[in-house]
Amino acid sequence: xxxxxxxxxxxxxxxxxxxxxxxxxxxxxxxxxxxxxxxxxxxxxxxxxxxxxxxxxxxxxxxxxxxxxxxxxxxxxxxxxxxxxxxxxxxxxxxxxxxxxxxxxxxxxxxxxxxxxxxxxxxxxxxxxxxxxxxxxxxxxxxxxxxxxxxxxxxxxxxxxxxxxxxxxxxxxxxxxxxxxxxxxxxxxxxxxxxxxxxxxxxxxxxxxxxxxxxxxxxxxxxxxxxxxxxxxxxxxxxxxxxxxxxxxxxxxxxxxxxxxxxxxxxxxxxxxxxxxxxxx
Amino acid sequence: xxxxxxxxxxxxxxxxxxxxxxxxxxxxxxxxxxxxxxxxxxxxxxxxxxxxxxxxxxxxxxxxxxxxxxxxxxxxxxxxxxxxxxxxxxxxxxxxxxxxxxxxxxxxxxxxxxxxxxxxxxxxxxxxxxxxxxxxxxxxxxxxxxxxxxxxxxxxxxxxxxxxxxxxxxxxxxxxxxxxxxxxxxxxxxxxxxxxxxxxxxxxxxxxxxxxxxxxxxxxxxxxxxxxxxxxxxxxxxxxxxxxxxxxxxxxxxxxxxxxxxxxxxxxxxxxxxxxxxxxx
DNA sequence: CGATTACTTGAGCCTGTTCAACAACCGTGG
DNA sequence: CCACGGTTGTTGAACAGGCTCAAGTAATCG
Numbered sequence: 001x002x003x004x005x006x007x008x009x010x011x012x013x014x015x016x017x018x019x020x021x022x023x024x025x026x027x028x029x030x031x032x033x034x035x036x037x038x039x040x041x042x043x044x045x046x047x048x049x050x051x052x053x054x055x056x057x058x059x060x061x062x063x064x065x066x067x068x069x070x071x072x073x074x075x076x077x078x079x080x081x082x083x084x085x086x087x088x089x090x091x092x093x094x095x096x097x098x099x100x101x102x103x104x105x106x107x108x109x110x111x112x113x114x115x116x117x118x119x120x121x122x123x124x125x126x127x128x129x130x131x132x133x134x135x136x137x138x139x140x141x142x143x144x145x146x147x148x149x150x151x152x153x154x155x156x157x158x159x160x161x162x163x164x165x166x167x168x169x170x171x172x173x174x175x176x177x178x179x180x181x182x183x184x185x186x187x188x189x190x191x192x193x194x195x196x197x198x199x200x201x202x203x204x205x206x207x208x209x210x211x212x213x214x215x216x217x218x219x220x221x222x223x224x225x226x227x228x229x230x231x232x233x234x235x236x237x238x239x240x241x242x243x244x245x246x247x248x249x250x251x252x253x254x255x256x257x258x259x260x261x262x263x264x265x266x267x268x269x270x271x272x273x274x275x276x277x278x279x280x281x
Numbered sequence: 282x283x284x285x286x287x288x289x290x291x292x293x294x295x296x297x298x299x300x301x302x303x304x305x306x307x308x309x310x311x312x313x314x315x316x317x318x319x320x321x322x323x324x325x326x327x328x329x330x331x332x333x334x335x336x337x338x339x340x341x342x343x344x345x346x347x348x349x350x351x352x353x354x355x356x357x358x359x360x361x362x363x364x365x366x367x368x369x370x371x372x373x374x375x376x377x378x379x380x381x382x383x384x385x386x387x388x389x390x391x392x393x394x395x396x397x398x399x400x401x402x403x404x405x406x407x408x409x410x411x412x413x414x415x416x417x418x419x420x421x422x423x424x425x426x427x428x429x430x431x432x433x434x435x436x437x438x439x440x441x442x443x444x445x446x447x448x449x450x451x452x453x454x455x456x457x458x459x460x461x462x463x464x465x466x467x468x469x470x471x472x473x474x475x476x477x478x479x480x481x482x483x484x485x486x487x488x489x490x491x492x493x494x495x496x497x498x499x500x501x502x503x504x505x506x507x508x509x510x511x512x513x514x515x516x517x518x519x520x521x522x523x524x525x526x527x528x529x530x531x532x533x534x535x536x537x538x539x540x541x542x543x544x545x546x547x548x549x550x551x552x553x554x555x556x557x558x559x560x561x562x
Numbered sequence: 563c564g565a566t567t568a569c570t571t572g573a574g575c576c577t578g579t580t581c582a583a584c585a586a587c588c589g590t591g592g
Numbered sequence: 593c594c595a596c597g598g599t600t601g602t603t604g605a606a607c608a609g610g611c612t613c614a615a616g617t618a619a620t621c622g
Contacts (some may be wrong), residue, residue: 187424190403191397196401244602509569526571
């Protein structure tokens with residue numbers, strides 16, 4: 001979904017001397033970390049206090065890539081971000097927060113969601129390694145981002161990107177294309193949630209996840225689920241019971257095997273792909 | 282899909298210089314709007330209301346302007362497009378078509394949808410006067426656009442816009458912001474379809490439509506539905522029977538009045554807003 | 563004016579929800 | 593080491609919201 005090529009991870013560990021742009025990069029984090037520890041259900045009420053509080057500063061983790069004096073692509077910029085760690089359940093940002101940065105997921109997974117006044121939650125998307133999130137139209141986040149497992153993200157202050165995009169149409173176009181791919185994925189998901197049955201939704205989700213991580217798992221038929229049943233349910237517009245039951249049913253039908261509840265192995269991919277398209281039940 | 286593409290014939294925009302008559306015909310652009318809402322260099326940090334989730338281009342009021350030889354804003358480009366009429370049920374483009382143009386709706390309404398292999402249909406969005414559609418990441422349309430009523434659109438060849446965006450970061454950023462607002466609206470709709478009950482969905486739809494057209498109907502409590510029950514049902518992930526029944530129920534509860542089946546008058550807005558948020562039933 | 567399409571309403575059913583109990587897993591601390 | 597509480601996942605039984613099927617009414621168009 002918010003997916004730029006995930007191919008750049010290898011560059012993430014090189015070290016380089018500090019440069020002018022680092023200064024800007026670093027102070028982004030101070031405002032960043034302030035409102036990041038929201039937990040549980042009441043984060044919407046929170047308004048962050050940029051001045052006070054525990055800015056537990058993570059001494060900059062390994063620096064991205066060798067320096068280039070004139071970064072040219074969105075990737076270049078993103079690879080210069082400061083790295084930040086997020087625990088499972090910890091929020092990277094919450095709906096209503098002032099938006100200061102955009103992020104690229106380095107490892108782990110994030111859950112992007114919105115909640116209704118009465119507490120019902122819709123997971124908009126999951127963000128996996130390589131995905132970019134935080135690109136938005138307004139100055140305030142319209143959804144929340146929470147780690148589903150321990151996760152590392154690279155943070156880039158929006159201001160830097162704004163400036164870059166304002167001067168370089170190529171950057172602006174990359175932002176545009178990233179957004180466009182996002183919309184595309186959202187449309188597909190909307191079709192899924194709006195039209196498909198529980199089984200279809202779950203199977204599409206599993207297959208989609210597998211496809212999305214194909215580069216990582218080397219094309220095996222095994223997929224790790226780096227999120228809870230609740231996350232999956234809220235993503236698919238179902239209840240956890242239905243998710244659990246449907247997984248059990250698929251297991252009983254010998255379409256999948258489940259290990260530890262989190263590792264799914266596709267046994268009968270043909271059957272799964274038929275199920276995803278509504279054939280049989 | 283093939284059958285749909287047939288609709289495509291009439292006057293697909295040929296690339297040609299903008300002429301005076303074009304401007305006269307279509308001119309619903311307003312430079313005010315353009316500069317206040319879409320331009321500026323710090324796009325990412327733009328101070329524009331987040332409730333803009335549903336806001337697209339405001340249906341700009343006709344405003345005579347001299348044609349400028351060097352158009353600068355997205356609005357300028359769009360106002361130079363060639364006009365095309367679409368009948369109800371006629372397709373502007375269909376999923377799978379090569380994308381040649383982007384469009385702005387001048388009057389009427391379009392229904393943007395995707396269909397599953399087995400025929401189930403999900404309406405992604407409706408496009409009303411002022412809305413821009415056809416901005417996409419790939420070279421092939423990933424959804425179909427069909428008139429729900431007789432509709433006029435202004436067509437602008439993508440190539441022109443591509444060139445403009447490649448040279449002018451402001452244009453690229455406007456494309457980006459347009460897309461971003463789109464994503465925002467889609468997220469809201471996903472929450473609606475994924476979490477809300479039939480009544481909640483329908484009421485949110487009505488209120489949202491009213492809000493979106495507030496500039497046109499002058500803030501009255503009357504909304505025209507320029508689409509069929511089928512369109513609404515496919516938009517909300519319901520059946521036509523449920524849509525019809527729910528409307529009847531709202532009428533029986535004296536929340537709305539219905540005239541000719543297509544004109545809705547809000548009688549008890551307070552109750553409606555409560556219903557939209559899941560209170561009572 | 564009849565034919566076609568769009569909308570409404572009813573009756574019964576089914577998918578997925580709700581409510582509830584139980585099992586598995588995990589970190590903590592005795 | 594195991595007992596413990598807490599969290600997460602599984603399974604069962606009953607319910608209900610929305611769907612399907614079906615018939616009837618209203619609007620539209622040649």
